[in-house]
Amino acid sequence: MTDSRSSRRQRGAPTINDVARHAGVSPMTVSRVINGEKVVRAATKAKVDAAIAELNYAPSAAARSLAGGDEIRIGLLYSNPSDSYLSKFLVGSLDQASRSGVHLVVEKWDEETSVKSVVDHLLRGRIDGVILPPPLCDLEEMVQALAAADLPAVAVATGRHPGDLAAVSINDRQAAYEMTRHLIALGHDRIGFIKGNPNQTTSTRRFEGYVTALVEAGLKVQDELIAQGYFTYRSGLDAAEQILALLDPPTAIFASNDDMAAATVAIAHRNGLDVPGDLTVCGFDDTSLATTIWPELTTIRQPISDMARAAVEVLVRLLKGRRGEAAKAEHLVLDHKLIRRQSDSAPRMRPKLGGR
Numbered sequence: 001m002t003d004s005r006s007s008r009r010q011r012g013a014p015t016i017n018d019v020a021r022h023a024g025v026s027p028m029t030v031s032r033v034i035n036g037e038k039v040v041r042a043a044t045k046a047k048v049d050a051a052i053a054e055l056n057y058a059p060s061a062a063a064r065s066l067a068g069g070d071e072i073r074i075g076l077l078y079s080n081p082s083d084s085y086l087s088k089f090l091v092g093s094l095d096q097a098s099r100s101g102v103h104l105v106v107e108k109w110d111e112e113t114s115v116k117s118v119v120d121h122l123l124r125g126r127i128d129g130v131i132l133p134p135p136l137c138d139l140e141e142m143v144q145a146l147a148a149a150d151l152p153a154v155a156v157a158t159g160r161h162p163g164d165l166a167a168v169s170i171n172d173r174q175a176a177y178e179m180t181r182h183l184i185a186l187g188h189d190r191i192g193f194i195k196g197n198p199n200q201t202t203s204t205r206r207f208e209g210y211v212t213a214l215v216e217a218g219l220k221v222q223d224e225l226i227a228q229g230y231f232t233y234r235s236g237l238d239a240a241e242q243i244l245a246l247l248d249p250p251t252a253i254f255a256s257n258d259d260m261a262a263a264t265v266a267i268a269h270r271n272g273l274d275v276p277g278d279l280t281v282c283g284f285d286d287t288s289l290a291t292t293i294w295p296e297l298t299t300i301r302q303p304i305s306d307m308a309r310a311a312v313e314v315l316v317r318l319l320k321g322r323r324g325e326a327a328k329a330e331h332l333v334l335d336h337k338l339i340r341r342q343s344d345s346a347p348r349m350r351p352k353l354g355g356r
Helices: 004-010 016-023 027-034 042-055 083-099 115-124 140-148 172-186 201-216 233-244 258-270 304-320
Strands: 075-076 103-108 129-132 154-156 166-170 191-195 226-229 252-255 281-282 299-301 331-333 337-339
Touching: 016 027, 016 042, 027 042, 075 083, 075 115, 075 304, 083 103, 083 304, 103 115, 115 140, 129 140, 129 304, 140 154, 154 304, 166 304, 172 191, 172 201, 172 252, 172 281, 172 299, 172 337, 191 201, 191 233, 191 258, 226 233, 233 252, 233 258, 252 258, 258 281
Parallel strands: 075 103, 075 129, 129 154, 154 166, 166 331, 191 226, 191 252, 252 281
Antiparallel strands: 299 337
8 A cells, every 4th residue: 555655746746766666676776777877787777767757757856866976965945034043044054064064055935936946946956955944844835846846855943743844843832831931920910922923833833832821820811912923023013012002001022033022122112111120021032133132132042053953964864864765754842941131020010090
C-alpha cells in the first residue's frame, strides 16, 4: 500500500522515489544515473532512463546532490516586515551555514511575485533545500509548491502542529501564558493584548496563552482590551491608540512582538503616560529593538539566531540523509525565557470611575 506522503507527491510532479519504484531500483541508484556515475550497470541505467522518460521526471537540485559529491546549496527565502527580527535570523543562518560547510543563498519574496516563479527560480539556482522563516513558514501555497518540486524545507517559528514539514520553533502558547501570569502576579487585572498577524500560526498560539492565563486566574477575557495587529510597528500604533482610547484603559498591554510593543510605548508617551508608572508594556521576541527604546522592554526571549542555526542543521541532515523513503521530519522546540527590564511594574492605585 502506498503511504500518504507518496500519494500526495504523485498528484504533483514525480519525485526521485517515484522513479526508483518505477524502475525497481533504489533512489541512490537513480541519483547515480542522474549524476552520470560510471558504477551503474548499462541495463540498470537503461531502466532508470526509461522510467525518467515515462514519468516525465525533471530532477531537482536535491536529487542531483544525493550522491554526496556536490556542494549543498540552501536557500533562505524571506518576507519579514521586522528588520530587527530578520537581522538576528540572518546572523544565525550565515554562521551555521559556514560551520556546516554549505552555501547559503538569501532570496526575498514579495506577494507581487507568484509562488511558482520563486520556486522555479530556486530550482534554476540549483538550490537543494529551503529555510522558511515567518511569515512564509505558514504560507501553505509555498509549502506545497516546494514539496511538489521535491525541495525539502524547514519552517522556522511556526505554530503549526508537527507533521510532514520539518520545523524549529518555541512553545509560543506557553511563553505568552508565562508573560500574562507575570503581569497578573504584579497586580494587573486589566491587561490589554495586541494580536499578531492572523495569517501566522504563532499569533493564535500566543493569544491562546494570554486567554488561558486570564481564565486560570479568574479574570474575564474582555474584547475591548484586545486589538488586532500585524507584527508591524505601524499596526502597533493603531492597536495601542484603540486600546488606550477606552474610558477605562488597561494598566498593562502585552503586544505579540517587540515592534508592536515599541509602538505602544510611543503612543503612551504621546498621551502623556509614564511607562511603566502609568502603563506597563511587554513584548515578545527580544529583538534588538527591545533594548534600543526607553524604557527597555520586558519581553519573551525567542532564540531567533539559535533557531536559524538549528534550521540549517536540520536541513543539512535532511539533505544528507535522503536515502530510500523520505526521512521523518524533525520538529525541534527550543527554550524561551521571560526577560524582565524597565517597562513593567505593579499598577498604580487609580481613583475609581465616578469618584467612588
